[in-house]
Amino acid sequence: xxxxxxxxxxxxxxxxxxxxxxxxxxxxxxxxxxxxxxxxxxxxxxxxxxxxxxxxxxxxxxxxxxxxxxxxxxxxxxxxxxxxxxxxxxxxxxxxxxxxxxxxxxxxxxxxxxxxxxxxxxxxxxxxxxxxxxxxxxxxxxxxxxxxxxxxxxxxxxxxxxxxxxxxxxxxxxxxxxx
Amino acid sequence: xxxxxxxxxxxxxxxxxxxxxxxxxxxxxxxxxxxxxxxxxxxxxxxxxxxxxxxxxxxxxxxxxxxxxxxxxxxxxxxxxxxxxxxxxxxxxxxxxxxxxxxxxxxxxxxxxxxxxxxxxxxxxxxxxxxxxxxxxxxxxxxxxxxxxxxxxxxxxxxxxxxxxxxxxxxxxxxxxxxxxxxxxxxxxxxxxxxxxxxxxxxxxxxxxxxxxxxxxxxxxxxxxxxxxxxxxxxxxxxxxxxxxxxxxxxxxxxxxxxxxxxxxxxxxxxxxxxxxxxxxxxxxxx
Numbered sequence: 001x002x003x004x005x006x007x008x009x010x011x012x013x014x015x016x017x018x019x020x021x022x023x024x025x026x027x028x029x030x031x032x033x034x035x036x037x038x039x040x041x042x043x044x045x046x047x048x049x050x051x052x053x054x055x056x057x058x059x060x061x062x063x064x065x066x067x068x069x070x071x072x073x074x075x076x077x078x079x080x081x082x083x084x085x086x087x088x089x090x091x092x093x094x095x096x097x098x099x100x101x102x103x104x105x106x107x108x109x110x111x112x113x114x115x116x117x118x119x120x121x122x123x124x125x126x127x128x129x130x131x132x133x134x135x136x137x138x139x140x141x142x143x144x145x146x147x148x149x150x151x152x153x154x155x156x157x158x159x160x161x162x163x164x165x166x167x168x169x170x171x172x173x174x175x176x177x178x179x
Numbered sequence: 180x181x182x183x184x185x186x187x188x189x190x191x192x193x194x195x196x197x198x199x200x201x202x203x204x205x206x207x208x209x210x211x212x213x214x215x216x217x218x219x220x221x222x223x224x225x226x227x228x229x230x231x232x233x234x235x236x237x238x239x240x241x242x243x244x245x246x247x248x249x250x251x252x253x254x255x256x257x258x259x260x261x262x263x264x265x266x267x268x269x270x271x272x273x274x275x276x277x278x279x280x281x282x283x284x285x286x287x288x289x290x291x292x293x294x295x296x297x298x299x300x301x302x303x304x305x306x307x308x309x310x311x312x313x314x315x316x317x318x319x320x321x322x323x324x325x326x327x328x329x330x331x332x333x334x335x336x337x338x339x340x341x342x343x344x345x346x347x348x349x350x351x352x353x354x355x356x357x358x359x360x361x362x363x364x365x366x367x368x369x370x371x372x373x374x375x376x377x378x379x380x381x382x383x384x385x386x387x388x389x390x391x392x393x394x395x396x397x398x399x400x401x402x403x404x405x406x407x408x409x410x411x412x413x414x415x416x417x418x419x420x421x422x423x424x425x426x427x428x429x430x431x432x433x434x435x436x437x438x439x440x441x442x443x444x445x446x447x448x449x450x451x452x453x454x455x456x457x458x459x460x461x462x463x464x465x466x
Contacts, residue, residue, distance in 0.1 A: 023189050024184050024189050026180060029180065045222040047218070047282065059288040060288060061289055062215075064218065065219070066289070069189060069233055070235045070236075113284075129369060130283075
């Protein structure tokens with residue numbers, strides 16, 4: 001018999017969810033099994049490879065090392081939360097940033113926390129916890145650089161400066177309001 | 180995950196007081212902070228603990244401030260928060276340097292200073308820094324608060340003076356005079372566990388501490404005394420060999436660790452040699 005667990009609530013990709021699972025269940029397993037979002041991958045299961053990277057309250061973490069109890073009340077973003085429309089996703093696909101694809105969700109999410117214009121050094125340090133056995137990393141670095149360039153160009157075309165944050169926030173809010 | 184989680188028990192205190200009461204009345208309980216060590220054991224089925232105390236939500240144990248002349252870091256402060264802290268970078272740059280080399284970003288965002296101490300690995304990156312800085316560990320139970328000099332905290336391999344009903348609540352570091360130095364040697368800049376790690380302070384009485392070369396972090400007191408007395412660095416390198424007891428293991432060999440420890444001592448001494456004006460900050464050649 002499954003014991004009754006108290007619900008653990010958090011915001012997943014902009015939507016409130018509540019799961020009744022063992023509080024020590026890994027966030028990784030809750031996302032894949034209970035929330036049915038299998039974009040988050042398990043690689044090593046010991047915090048070495050970064051394949052299971054998700055974003056919790058704006059910070060990249062290894063979801064294989066987070067008990068779901070510690071996700072209660074947080075905002076969690078998985079690769080599904082980027083809706084396939086993120087500039088990094090397009091750039092990874094175009095420029096050979098992905099080959100077998102197992103590291104890609106974690107790689108893209110980790111890259112998305114690097115701020116607007118990371119230097120190559122910041123990219124290398126920021127992604128040091130994400131291991132890729134296919135690309136040799138050069139395609140990945142190329143994609144991140146191109147994505148940030150594209151972002152700057154789009155902003156200039158719209159006449160937006162550094163204050164574009166408000167717009168991005170409004171867009172996220174609009175997405176969340178959708179039924 | 181190889182451990183079956185259904186038999187595991189976790190207590191969820193709302194306040195520090197609750198947590199301390201649970202440790203006293205419902206123990207033994209293994210505290211869960213950032214989980215970056217505990218969950219590796221759970222994932223691989225090597226952890227035998229079955230009862231846990233989730234302290235991650237106890238925000239009273241977070242934060243960095245200066246009280247009087249003492250830098251105080253809450254036990255739940257993460258490595259990432261330490262790396263970013265202006266207070267730490269100004270007063271204890273060797274700690275910021277050490278925390279920057281813990282795992283990678285994902286681990287630094289979860290792993291805590293208190294957890295690094297409690298885990299007690301001889302390879303813990305922050306531990307030689309706390310030893311060389313002559314830090315104090317604040318321990319609290321439901322009944323008392325006590326402060327233990329870091330040099331007296333460990334009693335053996337992963338053993339310490341901490342009682343099962345106590346929690347590490349903070350680390351206090353008095354002002355450190357002199358040039359600070361830190362270097363971790365491993366297979367790769369990120370993610371790897373050290374083969375040898377050393378933190379040191381160049382002052383009239385130098386302080387030198389090493390990790391991964393003995394069952395616990397070690398202070399090299401004879402080496403320090405020889406250098407303080409104006410002894411030659413070669414003599415200090417010889418003395419250091421008697422103060423460490425490295426082993427052959429999966430990450431390195433005894434011989435290599437002895438060789439590297441001697442080299443690190445030389446590098447520290449050269450990097451921090453007085454030349455006109457003292458340079459602020461920690462050595463920049465960490466990576």
